[in-house]
Amino acid sequence: MMWLRRRFLVALGAGAALPAAAQFRIEVSGVGATQIPVTVAGFRDEGRAPVPVSAIVRADLQRSGVFRASDASVALDERSRVDAAEWRGRGADAVVAGSVSRLADGRFDVRFKLWDVVKGEELIGQSKVVLEADLRLAAHRIADEVHQQLTGERGVNATRIAYVVRTGNRYTLHVTDADGEGGQVALASLEPIISPAWSPDGRELAYVSFETQKAVVWVQDVLTGARRMLANFRGSNSAPAWSPDGRDVAMTLSRDGLSQLYVMPRAGGTPRRLTSSSSIDTEPVYSPDGTRIYFVSDRGGGPQIYRVPAAGGAVERISFSGAYNISPAVSPDGKLMAYVTRQGGAFKVMTQELDGGTVRSLTDTSDDESPSFAPNGRLIVYATRSQGRDVLMTSTLDGKIKTRLLASGADMREPAWGPFVR
Amino acid sequence: MTRFRAPLITALATAALLVGCSSTPLTTDGAPVESRNTGAAGATQAGSGSTAGGASASGTPQSGVATVDLAAANAASAAAAAAKATRIVYFDFDSFVIKDEFKPAVDAHAKALASDKARRMTVEGHTDERGGREYNLALGQKRAEAVLRSLVLLGASEQQLEAVSFGEERAADPGHDEAAWAKNRRAELKDRR
Numbered sequence: 360m361m362w363l364r365r366r367f368l369v370a371l372g373a374g375a376a377l378p379a380a381a382q383f384r385i386e387v388s389g390v391g392a393t394q395i396p397v398t399v400a401g402f403r404d405e406g407r408a409p410v411p412v413s414a415i416v417r418a419d420l421q422r423s424g425v426f427r428a429s430d431a432s433v434a435l436d437e438r439s440r441v442d443a444a445e446w447r448g449r450g451a452d453a454v455v456a457g458s459v460s461r462l463a464d465g466r467f468d469v470r471f472k473l474w475d476v477v478k479g480e481e482l483i484g485q486s487k488v489v490l491e492a493d494l495r496l497a498a499h500r501i502a503d504e505v506h507q508q509l510t511g512e513r514g515v516n517a518t519r520i521a522y523v524v525r526t527g528n529r530y531t532l533h534v535t536d537a538d539g540e541g542g543q544v545a546l547a548s549l550e551p552i553i554s555p556a557w558s559p560d561g562r563e564l565a566y567v568s569f570e571t572q573k574a575v576v577w578v579q580d581v582l583t584g585a586r587r588m589l590a591n592f593r594g595s596n597s598a599p600a601w602s603p604d605g606r607d608v609a610m611t612l613s614r615d616g617l618s619q620l621y622v623m624p625r626a627g628g629t630p631r632r633l634t635s636s637s638s639i640d641t642e643p644v645y646s647p648d649g650t651r652i653y654f655v656s657d658r659g660g661g662p663q664i665y666r667v668p669a670a671g672g673a674v675e676r677i678s679f680s681g682a683y684n685i686s687p688a689v690s691p692d693g694k695l696m697a698y699v700t701r702q703g704g705a706f707k708v709m710t711q712e713l714d715g716g717t718v719r720s721l722t723d724t725s726d727d728e729s730p731s732f733a734p735n736g737r738l739i740v741y742a743t744r745s746q747g748r749d750v751l752m753t754s755t756l757d758g759k760i761k762t763r764l765l766a767s768g769a770d771m772r773e774p775a776w777g778p779f780v781r
Numbered sequence: 782m783t784r785f786r787a788p789l790i791t792a793l794a795t796a797a798l799l800v801g802c803s804s805t806p807l808t809t810d811g812a813p814v815e816s817r818n819t820g821a822a823g824a825t826q827a828g829s830g831s832t833a834g835g836a837s838a839s840g841t842p843q844s845g846v847a848t849v850d851l852a853a854a855n856a857a858s859a860a861a862a863a864a865k866a867t868r869i870v871y872f873d874f875d876s877f878v879i880k881d882e883f884k885p886a887v888d889a890h891a892k893a894l895a896s897d898k899a900r901r902m903t904v905e906g907h908t909d910e911r912g913g914r915e916y917n918l919a920l921g922q923k924r925a926e927a928v929l930r931s932l933v934l935l936g937a938s939e940q941q942l943e944a945v946s947f948g949e950e951r952a953a954d955p956g957h958d959e960a961a962w963a964k965n966r967r968a969e970l971k972d973r974r
Binding site for chain 2: 551569597598617618641642683685699704772
């Protein structure tokens with residue numbers, strides 16, 4: 360859908376560009392780096408709100424890799440008359456303007472309008488009345504509307520990311536907006552927390568906590584904080600992964616001696632053993648259609664990525680490039696796998712086409728961990744080290760646009776991108 | 782580390798009491814009272830043993846039979862040996878093989894477990910920081926299992942043991958060089974109630 364629309368825009372541009380080439384700018388800085396220029400004017404009266412609405416919209420659009428967002432040099436709001444030719448002349452394909460006003464009951468009315476100045480038409484105008492605590496979410500939703508209108512594809516700005524922060528000997532599981540802001544703590548512990556995984560309905564987080572002096576898989580309701588032990592068998596219990604229908608959780612258990620894959624009903628119960636090898640099998644992750652489970656095994660010597668039918672069966676090796684490949688994540692369309700490879704002493708996020716096998720490097724850092732796809736498949740979030748800190752980055756699939764998620768200075772790790780619903 | 786010694790000292794003191802029923806007054810000689818916390822408890826128990834010995838010395842019944850419990854003596858000496866043995870087994874990079882230098886220690890812990898079936902231990906596997914957290918958790922588990930297997934082969938029973946892993950999460954040395962990594966690739970044996 361996205362690609363159709365983008366080609367449409369490019370084709371339209373080429374057509375329109377014949378008489379006036381400069382009026383329709385799509386920057387091509389390499390294959391897949393086409394960006395739509397969007398001007399987002401400062402929202403009228405947004406300075407009186409506690410959240411910089413237009414700046415959030417601008418940053419969201421920029422981070423997506425699909426847009427090149429700029430500020431407007433003139434004052435505009437949703438009631439303004441937008442002269443399409445004039446804005447085309449300034450290099451925009453689309454213009455966003457709006458206002459923020461505080462209502463008598465303390466809520467805020469956030470209004471915006473989106474103009475396609477290439478076609479010379481108004482695409483959408485909306486009013487969102489929200490609580491102060493949801494102003495940031497309102498800004499993200501505006502960015503998502505713009506994304507949807509201009510590309511035909513869903514934006515991920517209103518989604519959330521879970522990750523773990525270590526501060527001294529304290530571990531906290533955070534849930535933030537997709538830009539890393541608006542963070543809230545879901546769990547605080549004096550023992551390590553790893554491997555958070557969102558349920559497909561976005562309501563629960565499964566994770567591994569060492570609070571009982573061993574690795575145990577817990578499930579926590581994000582909204583209420585209610586939590587339960589899902590797997591606490593002899594040995595280690597780790598690497599939870601939800602099935603796409605939310606009914607099962609695949610995980611690694613060492614109850615029978617070796618770390619092997621098992622599948623359990625989400626409510627608990629008897630684990631069904633999925634792999635039977637004489638090696639380490641871990642890091643299961645479902646294919647989006649739920650039919651297969653990708654995982655890491657060192658059955659061939661070093662760790663490599665394999666897949667097995669979710670119902671059990673023949674195991675097939677997937678990764679062939681490099682001697683150490685771990686932490687698979689599968690894109691929402693099932694076509695691409697992100698993973699971490701070791702190159703010399705460096706660990707790097709890579710992508711591999713699951714059909715053709717083409718492998719691509721995504722980063723220029725050397726301590727990458729835990730790649731996770733955005734639900735629209737356009738971005739990958741991962742953990743890495745930068746300037747002596749553990750940070751989270753998002754990257755477009757071509758690696759051309761990267762953003763460091765806003766950090767409070769603490770060490771961040773183990774990112775997991777949540778589903779569209781929240 | 783210190784807090785895990787408490788049950789061991791208690792076991793020693795108890796064993797010493799049994800042995801001590803032979804007329805010789807008890808001392809804590811040879812008992813590894815290394816820990817400040819448990820030293821007092823050990824001394825108290827040894828002291829009550831001495832009192833019992835003293836009482837019998839003042840008026841020994843003619844029909845008295847002193848029991849010499851060799852099993853308990855063995856347990857005591859096994860426990861003493863285990864107490865002296867290291868509780869940390871270090872591993873080479875990417876390896877699960879227990880090196881020769883750590884085999885006597887593993888043997889000592891196995892004998893102590895074999896001679897006292899009430900003893901319980903947890904084997905915690907650890908890795909260095911390099912690589913993925915989940916894969917390292919599995920590697921640490923494999924190290925812990927390797928030590929557990931050795932203990933079982935040398936006489937401990939599986940019911941006395943649990944192998945768990947902390948992967949790279951609990952480094953003994955927070956450094957980022959080979960010297961630190963070598964200290965972090967380890968399995969720790971811990972007493973468990």
